[in-house]
Amino acid sequence: MTLWPRSLATRTLLTLLLGLAFVQAAGLLIHALDRIGLQRQADLRTAGIRTASLYRTLVATSIAERPAELKELELGDGITATLADAPPTDPPDPTPPEIAQTIRLNMAYVPIRSRNRPRDIQMRGLPWDGAVTIGLKFPDRGWLVLELPIPKPRPWHSPTFLLAFVLMTVAAALLSLWAVRQLIGPVATLAAAAERLGRDVNSPPLPETGPTEVARAAAAFNTMATRIRRFVQDRTFLLTAIGHDLRTPITRLKLRAEFIEDDDLRDKFIADLDELDTMLTATLAFGRDAADAEPATAIDLGALLRTVLDEVADARPDAAENLAYAGPEHLTLSGRPVALKRAFTNLVTNAVKYAGGAHIILTPPDGGQTRILVEDNGPGLPPDELERVFDPFYRIETSRNRETGGTGLGLPIARNILRAHGGDVTLSNRPGGGARATVVLPA
Numbered sequence: 001m002t003l004w005p006r007s008l009a010t011r012t013l014l015t016l017l018l019g020l021a022f023v024q025a026a027g028l029l030i031h032a033l034d035r036i037g038l039q040r041q042a043d044l045r046t047a048g049i050r051t052a053s054l055y056r057t058l059v060a061t062s063i064a065e066r067p068a069e070l071k072e073l074e075l076g077d078g079i080t081a082t083l084a085d086a087p088p089t090d091p092p093d094p095t096p097p098e099i100a101q102t103i104r105l106n107m108a109y110v111p112i113r114s115r116n117r118p119r120d121i122q123m124r125g126l127p128w129d130g131a132v133t134i135g136l137k138f139p140d141r142g143w144l145v146l147e148l149p150i151p152k153p154r155p156w157h158s159p160t161f162l163l164a165f166v167l168m169t170v171a172a173a174l175l176s177l178w179a180v181r182q183l184i185g186p187v188a189t190l191a192a193a194a195e196r197l198g199r200d201v202n203s204p205p206l207p208e209t210g211p212t213e214v215a216r217a218a219a220a221f222n223t224m225a226t227r228i229r230r231f232v233q234d235r236t237f238l239l240t241a242i243g244h245d246l247r248t249p250i251t252r253l254k255l256r257a258e259f260i261e262d263d264d265l266r267d268k269f270i271a272d273l274d275e276l277d278t279m280l281t282a283t284l285a286f287g288r289d290a291a292d293a294e295p296a297t298a299i300d301l302g303a304l305l306r307t308v309l310d311e312v313a314d315a316r317p318d319a320a321e322n323l324a325y326a327g328p329e330h331l332t333l334s335g336r337p338v339a340l341k342r343a344f345t346n347l348v349t350n351a352v353k354y355a356g357g358a359h360i361i362l363t364p365p366d367g368g369q370t371r372i373l374v375e376d377n378g379p380g381l382p383p384d385e386l387e388r389v390f391d392p393f394y395r396i397e398t399s400r401n402r403e404t405g406g407t408g409l410g411l412p413i414a415r416n417i418l419r420a421h422g423g424d425v426t427l428s429n430r431p432g433g434g435a436r437a438t439v440v441l442p443a
């Protein structure tokens with residue numbers, strides 16, 4: 001089972017080639033058996049005719065002249081002929097009766113006067129295994145003993161056979177290869193399209209061309225992609241619409257809050273409304289980002305990460321010396337630059353906000369994944385909060401008290417963006433203390 005290849009293309013090709021090899025072998029066997037049969041018949045016919053002609057020539061001469069006559073004759077093909085007083089005894093085995101019968105029948109092709117017919121015919125030995133010895137008794141006196149070598153049939157013995165065989169095999173193999181590629185190609189295209197869709201919902205549709213089945217699969221895929229796209233759009237639209245519609249009443253509430261007599265209550269009221277406003281602004285910004293789908297392009301991740309650090313350093317000069325980048329100068333991958341920058345800015349901002357510094361480590365692609373770590377030396381997070389902080393508007397109580405002024409949307413937005421790229425982000429605590437955001441992106 002371990003020898004069985006994993007790829008569908010190789011499997012199909014192997015199955016086809018094995019089948020072809022089997023058919024080819026069976027065909028060759030039939031061809032060989034057929035040829036052997038024909039060659040044997042031809043061998044026996046030649047043996048019969050040769051024997052009969054030689055005998056006819058000799059029987060026509062007188063007993064005294066026969067030896068001289070025999071010397072004169074050219075026999076060829078390794079045939080030996082002798083005049084003897086007794087029938088042959090060597091080789092010891094008599095020729096099988098059906099073969100002897102065939103040779104005898106073939107002798108009838110040479111007409112001989114009935115009074116000259118041999119008075120007895122004896123055959124020894126097996127053809128195709130050496131030679132047949134045939135003894136013919138003259139009507140007057142003595143025997144003619146002929147030794148006819150009959151070699152084994154050679155069914156493959158043809159100068160064009162090997163060439164034809166090789167050409168046929170190569171042609172069949174090439175055709176199979178072509179057919180398999182034809183068959184497997186669409187599967188690879190579909191897989192690539194699905195992969196693209198995972199990274200970018202707005203990736204272009206598949207061409208709905210080619211053979212019926214392929215076109216249908218492509219059409220089904222495109223329909224699915226459209227539905228996913230519409231689903232995402234509808235949700236974003238809903239979010240933005242809600243955010244937008246809440247704006248007006250909040251503004252009204254703020255105006256009305258000004259009329260609250262109690263100073264303390266009024267300030268708290270306005271602070272709460274301000275917080276609500278900030279959250280709405282963040283929600284709207286998020287919706288806007290998702291809505292005007294930025295096209296994916298080739299970006300230099302190394303440069304992008306350094307830019308994020310520079311910009312955060314500008315905003316927080318106090319943390320500037322605690323910001324560092326480690327990794328290759330340049331690393332190109334495909335993505336939406338503005339969105340990705342936003343995702344990384346959120347992670348770095350958190351590290352600066354809650355730990356006073358950030359350390360970005362970029363690991364070049366390995367196994368189709370690029371890893372980016374955003375580490376800090378802060379307090380880290382309680383283990384049961386590591387996943388919950390990715391919920392929208394969720395903030396750990398301590399950060400609220402510290403008045404760090406966030407909305408709890410930074411991490412969910414970052415995750416949303418990275419997942420839309422076919423990647424993800426998770427949080428963990430470093431063994432030596434501090435938090436670590438682990439980002440993976442498809443290479």
Ligand SMILES: Nc1ncnc2c1ncn2[C@@H]1O[C@H](COP(=O)(O)OP(=O)(O)O)[C@@H](O)[C@H]1O
Nearest residue numbers: 350351354389395396399406407408410411435
């Ligand atoms: N590097 C970090 N160290 C400690 N706590 C963090 C870190 N990053 C995020 N957090 C916690 O996760 C919460 C959610 O983060 P986020 O979604 O960015 O919202 P915000 O920063 O607006 O509060 C934060 O309130 C904070 O408590």
Ligand SMILES: [Mg+2]
Nearest residue numbers: 350406410411
């Ligand atoms: Mg944040």
